[in-house]
Amino acid sequence: MTANQLTATTPAPPASQSRTLRPLLLRLHFYAGVLIGPFLLIAAFTGLLYVFTPQLERVVHSQELFVTPAGAPQPLSQQITAAKAALPGATLVRVRPGATETDSTQIIFSRADLAPSHWLTAYVDPYTAQVRGTLETYGSSQATPIRTWLDELHRSLHLGDIGRLYSELAASWLWLVVLGGLILWWQRQRARRRRLLLVDRKLRGRRGLLSWHAVLGTWIALPLLFLSVTGLTWSEYGGESIAALRKALSWQTPTLSTSLSEHSAHGSHQQPTGTPGPDIGPDRVLATARQSGLDGPVEITLPAGAGKAYLVKQIKGSWPQKQDAMAVDPATAQPLETLRFQDFPLGAKLARWGIDGHMGVLFGLPNQLLLAAVCLTLITMILLGYRMWWHRRPTRDRFALGRPFPRGGWRAVHPVALAGLAVAAVLVMWQLPVFGVSLLGFLAVDLVLAWRARRRRALVVGGEELMRK
CATH class of the missing domain: 3.30.1450 (Beta-lactamase Inhibitory Protein; Chain:B, domain 1)
Incomplete structure (x- = not known):
């Protein structure tokens, strides 16, 4: 490799690409695809296994x-x-x-x-x-045990809290990879908008692979963004940030108190509290709930001790959902308070819908089939991406990570936009710590590779000078 070839690894962005995000996005999309791709591949495969667990557990645990x-x-x-x-x-x-x-x-x-x-x-x-x-x-x-096992496989690979980092890493990067890919594809096809959603079958080689990769990604972009956001709600670190945001916006899921003293303060319970009293039993509690409109599947939580009420909740997760709840007096079977799902804050409703949609139960079999199609498509996209990388792989340097877009792409971004991106990146890194740490890791890898390239270039130049002497 000559000095000229080494120097060509880090050219300044061409003038035609000045004041654009494209060079920066190309490099970021490349690194994210190569390094995060395996985690996304595992998440997609384990998610595909989990999708049809409701049918599977009906077969495995039919006896129960x-x-x-x-x-x-x-x-x-x-x-x-x-x-x-x-x-x-x-x-x-x-x-x-x-x-x-x-x-x-x-x-x-x-x-x-x-x-x-x-x-x-x-x-x-x-x-x-x-x-x-x-x-x-x-x-x-x-x-059930079969669904629990597959759930843990998808969430943590059965590695405990450490394993949960893999799924959080995948969810933390998925939204950025999707949005970055959409921007790059839209810019590439802006002169041929009809090709945004159609594969160009005339293309061969890497360009043909790119067409399939991008078009498939465009078709499933919205479901992938949905899975990324809802997946983060379950994550260990990003989930805490989302919970804090919901609390700040008063979007938390409301709950009913089972304390008889609190209901007594509102005049709905006249019996003394704090000491064991008569208990009318779950049968009458269920009858009260049915008479009050809590139809469908329900769950009855028994009083946790003296001075506590029964809690009856609807547990229908499929659309239309039924998530009403009622506190019932254990001595009189009278309703103490009712919480209707229609009165939930918007954020709480969205969280409920998002969780059930992510699990594939919101719309039943169509929901499951959609998730399965998205998982299979994502797996295909990732494999196509690695195939594209193989087409561009270095043939002389086995330690290089393909041929990413040259460094220095940030210099092509307008200073104001660059400052905005920097602020946004810091905020996202703060809210999504796993994303932040991994992004810093990418930057460290890039700096090491840049230092290595400069060192080799210096050695080659020095060797040529000695040869000339």
């Missing part, structure tokens, strides 16, 4: 989940008694009556040896009050 209707259902109190006998030493927490006549009743317990958000669930035949089986379940969705 489903029953054969036979007469009238037994009282919930009798079903709870059977579940307690099957799980001695566990503490009863909640009850989910079967949503349909073929669903078992889920009676949920806590136990000291379980991990956070993990429960022991007894599945009871509502017609015979016999326990059909017990499983360790997870989260508010009552995920």
Whole structure:
């Protein structure tokens, strides 16, 4: 390699590209694609595996989940008694009556040896009050073991908190990769707008790969942005920033108090609180909730102690969602307070819709099919991207990362725009720490490669001078 070739690795941006973001975006898109691509690939593949877990768990755990209707259902109190006998030493927490006549009743317990958000669930035949089986379940969705395993695979690769960094890294960069790619493709095709959404089948080689890569990315851009934002809400560090923002905007999900003293202060409870009192039981509580309009699948949370009320919540996640909740007096079965989903702040509704849409339950099978198509398309795009990199790979320097756009692209950006980008980058890095640390890592890698190129160039130039002497 000659000195002229080495010097050509870092030319100034051409005049035709002055005052444009394109050189900077090209270099950033390249690094993000090469270095973040593997994490996105894993997230897309594990997400694809998770998409159809509702159908999978119905097959794997059909014994526990489903029953054969036979007469009238037994009282919930009798079903709870059977579940307690099957799980001695566990503490009863909640009850989910079967949503349909073929669903078992889920009676949920806590136990000291379980991990956070993990429960022991007894599945009871509502017609015979016999326990059909017990499983360790997870989260508010009552995920069965098969769904829990795939969920943990997608979220953390079963590596705990350290593993969660992989999915947060993917979600933190996905939105930037998508937006950057859209801008680059729009600029490239601005003279041929009809080619923005159509693959040019006449192109071959790297240009043909680029056409497929960009067009596919354009078609799934909105779903990818949606998955990036909603994925960050579950992340360890970025999720804290999103939670703080929702709190500042008063967009938190409202909750009902189960304290009888608070309701008594509003005149809705006349019984003394703080000491054990009569308990009318879950059957009458369920009847009260049904009479008050809480239809569909519900979950009944039992009083956590003296002075506490029952809490009944709708748990229908598919559209149209039913997420109303009601506090019920354990002594009189009278409604104390009702919280309607229609009264939620907009931010809380968006969060609920976003979570259920990300999990594939908001619109049922169409939601699942869309997510599966997006995952497969993203996997294809990533593989096409690496194939393009292979076309441009260095043939003499096995340590180089392909041929990224030359350094110095930031000099082509207008100073005012550059200052704005710098401020925006700092704000994003502050709110998304994993993104910030990885971006600084990219810059460090780029600086090391630049130093290495300058050092080699100096050695080559020095060697040529010695040869001339």
